[in-house]
Each structure stands twice: as C-alpha cells, then as structure tokens.
Amino acid sequence: MMLMQHDVDLQPLCTLATPAKAAHYCYATTLIEVQEALACARMRGWPLMILGGGSNIVWRADFEGLVLHMGIRGISARAADQGYVLVQASAGESWQQVVDFTLAQGLWGLENLTLIPGTVGAAPIQNIGAYGVEFEQNFVELSALRVEDGALCRFDHAACHFTYRDSLFKKDGHAYVIIDVTLKLSQKAKPVLSYAGLADFFKDTPIEALTPQHLADAVAQMRRAKLPDPKDIPNTGSFFHNPIVSGEQERELRSRYPDLVSYALPSGQFKLAAAWLIDKAGLKGYSDKGVGVHAHQALVIVNPGKKPGREVLAFAQFTAQKIEREFGVRLAIEPQIYP
Numbered sequence: 001m002m003l004m005q006h007d008v009d010l011q012p013l014c015t016l017a018t019p020a021k022a023a024h025y026c027y028a029t030t031l032i033e034v035q036e037a038l039a040c041a042r043m044r045g046w047p048l049m050i051l052g053g054g055s056n057i058v059w060r061a062d063f064e065g066l067v068l069h070m071g072i073r074g075i076s077a078r079a080a081d082q083g084y085v086l087v088q089a090s091a092g093e094s095w096q097q098v099v100d101f102t103l104a105q106g107l108w109g110l111e112n113l114t115l116i117p118g119t120v121g122a123a124p125i126q127n128i129g130a131y132g133v134e135f136e137q138n139f140v141e142l143s144a145l146r147v148e149d150g151a152l153c154r155f156d157h158a159a160c161h162f163t164y165r166d167s168l169f170k171k172d173g174h175a176y177v178i179i180d181v182t183l184k185l186s187q188k189a190k191p192v193l194s195y196a197g198l199a200d201f202f203k204d205t206p207i208e209a210l211t212p213q214h215l216a217d218a219v220a221q222m223r224r225a226k227l228p229d230p231k232d233i234p235n236t237g238s239f240f241h242n243p244i245v246s247g248e249q250e251r252e253l254r255s256r257y258p259d260l261v262s263y264a265l266p267s268g269q270f271k272l273a274a275a276w277l278i279d280k281a282g283l284k285g286y287s288d289k290g291v292g293v294h295a296h297q298a299l300v301i302v303n304p305g306k307k308p309g310r311e312v313l314a315f316a317q318f319t320a321q322k323i324e325r326e327f328g329v330r331l332a333i334e335p336q337i338y339p
C-alpha cells in the first residue's frame with residue numbers, strides 16, 4: 001500500500017545537499033505503488049519529479065508537487081547465446097550493486113562504470129559514461145510507465161535515442177518512469193583501455209591476464225584519488241558537460257593555448273575537457289561563501305556549506321561566464337535542476 005507523506009525534507013536525498021522540501025513525497029517499492037502514486041498526482045494535478053539516488057540533481061527551491069522516490073529493487077540473470085548473459089535490474093537498485101553482481105560472475109561490460117553513484121533507473125537518463133564506456137553499449141531494453149496514462153511500455157536501444165550523456169528520457173523529462181533495465185554482458189574478455197590513465201595503469205600487464213575486476217579496481221582507485229565522496233563533501237559529480245566545438249574553433253583555441261586538452265570526434269568536431277578550461281581560468285580549488293571548485297577535479301562543484309541551490313547555481317553561472325569570457329566557449333550544466 002502506497003504511503004503518501006507531506007512536507008518532506010529533501011536535503012538528505014540530494015548528494016549536493018541543497019536544502020528544500022517536497023509538498024508531497026512517496027517512496028514506492030513495487031510497480032503497483034508507482035502506479036498508485038502516478039494516479040494520485042494525475043488526479044490532483046500535482047507536478048511530478050522522479051527521484052533516484054539524487055546524485056545528478058540540484059534542488060533550486062521547494063518542490064510544490066510529488067517527489068516519487070523509486071525504490072523497486074532486484075537483480076536477476078539468465079544465460080543468452082554466444083557467451084552472453086542477460087542481467088535485468090529494477091530501477092531502484094543501486095547501480096553499484098549491479099556492477100558488483102556482474103563483476104562477481106566475471107562478466108565484462110560494466111567494469112569501467114564502477115563507482116558511479118545512483119540508481120539503475122537513472123542510468124539510461126543521461127546514458128552514464130566513464131573511462132571510454134557508455135551505458136548504452138551494454139543495453140538491451142527497458143520498461144517504463146508512461147506518466148500521462150500509466151501504460152507500461154518497452155523501449156529497445158533505437159527507441160531510447162542515446163547520445164553522449166543524453167537520451168530520449170532526459171529530453172522528455174518525466175514523460176516516463178523507468179521500471180527496469182536489461183543489459184547484455186559478455187563472458188569473453190573485452191577490456192576498454194582507451195583512457196590514458198587506464199592504459200598507463202596496465203602498461204606492464206599482458207592484456208590476456210586482465211579480468212573485469214582488475215579494471216574495476218583500477219577505475220575505483222583513480223576515482224577515489226580525484227573525486228570527492230559526497231558523504232564527506234556534498235557534490236553532484238561533473239557540474240558541466242564537456243563542450244563540443246568545431247574544428248575551426250579548436251584550432252583557434254590551440255593557437256592561443258598549445259596545451260589545450262581536446263579529443264577529435266568522428267563528426268570532425270572536438271570535445272574539450274571542461275575541467276582543463278576551468279583549471280586554466282584559475283578556478284581549480286577556488287571557493288566563495290561555502291561553494292567552490294574541487295581542488296582535485298575542476299569539473300566538480302562542491303557545496304561544503306550546504307548552501308541553497310540558488311547560491312550553487314549562481315557560483316556555476318560565475319564559473320561559466322568566466323570560461324565564456326576567456327575562451328569563447330559556453331558551458332552547459334549537467335545535473336537536472338528542480339523545480
């Protein structure tokens with residue numbers, strides 16, 4: 001039976017720790033509870049926000065609607081053909097539980113995506129990615145409830161419109177509640193070592209000796225060295241997307257900054273490392289009134305003062321304006337902002 005609560009504190013439900021309250025809140029642990037909560041919001045005309053682990057959001061102010069907190073748990077696996085295993089996980093399961101589940105079985109696919117906070121249901125939203133691997137590479141299908149009428153729908157890979165840190169679900173914010181996700185993992189070795197840090201880590205190890213757990217351990221070590229744990233220092237991971245610029249703009253920037261960090265894309269455009277731009281602008285480690293740029297990773301805005309979302313966003317705007325003035329490059333914010 002669904003339990004509807006009112007006037008609920010949202011600060012502990014956001015890794016950035018921005019203070020806010022929800023007028024209505026429901027932690028749903030079954031499909032029926034999600035359906036009941038959606039029907040209730042529809043009937044009362046409440047705006048809807050779907051919450052997972054709160055690691056990619058900013059509360060800008062109180063939310064005068066229903067925060068539907070996804071709590072459906074469970075992971076299962078079944079063998080598929082040609083050495084593949086299909087893993088199905090419910091949306092409220094922690095992403096790390098799924099990664100650990102696959103690592104324990106020696107399956108390849110999610111090892112580079114270890115230690116990304118949050119839930120399974122949020123992983124398709126921005127097609128989570130790290131160290132040269134993206135969620136979509138192992139994705140088979142997902143099921144989701146359509147918010148407008150509660151219908152249960154299935155989405156295959158093509159239907160999700162995955163791109164770099166984006167998908168149909170991010171563009172169509174809150175049109176669907178993701179319920180479960182099916183992934184295809186391989187028993188055959190498939191190490192992705194395209195990132196310099198990982199390649200360096202294993203430069204003396206023969207490729208055939210690598211296991212998914214080795215890669216996951218290396219990624220975990222690198223992440224722990226660079227990224228602040230939100231339990232210690234509130235943050236929401238990368239605050240900005242890496243900007244994509246034309247070849248012409250990249251050449252112009254490189255003529256001014258020979259040490260520019262950029263990556264050529266198949267389209268002929270270039271991805272710039274936003275962290276490099278922020279560092280070059282002198283903001284790495286800079287802080288103002290309890291909000292700042294992390295000292296070890298300039299793409300992470302930290303909120304040790306647990307300041308309101310508006311103050312964090314003002315700091316982000318200050319950062320983005322400085323980057324635009326110095327490099328002529330516009331930074332876009334990665335986390336979703338509510339309301």
Ligand code: FAD
Nearest residue numbers: 050052053054055056118119121122128129130178236237
């Ligand atoms: P939330 O923050 O709760 O929600 C994010 C968005 O997804 C919201 O719009 C929400 O409405 C929507 N949503 C959540 N669940 C559902 C659902 N079931 N149905 C429909 N919509 C839903 N991201 C990366 O891509 N790569 C990284 O390497 C990475 N590293 C990070 C490191 C740190 C320290 C932190 C704090 C964050 C990092 N992130 C990274 C960002 C974040 O962890 C991911 O985006 C993650 O997928 C968010 O999951 P969540 O459950 O916390 O989502």
Ligand code: NAP
Nearest residue numbers: 129130131132194195196197226236237238242263273297
């Ligand atoms: P890094 O290795 O210092 O690299 C800096 C940037 O350069 C990254 O953003 C990465 O882009 C890009 N890059 C590096 N090597 C690349 C290659 N061979 N090809 C294409 N692009 C390359 O990055 P980091 O800050 O330590 O993070 C490591 C990984 O974790 C990155 O993939 C990053 O996206 C991910 N991460 C994401 C978040 C988040 O909240 N979204 C938070 C922490 C870490 P990409 O970002 O496109 O990979």
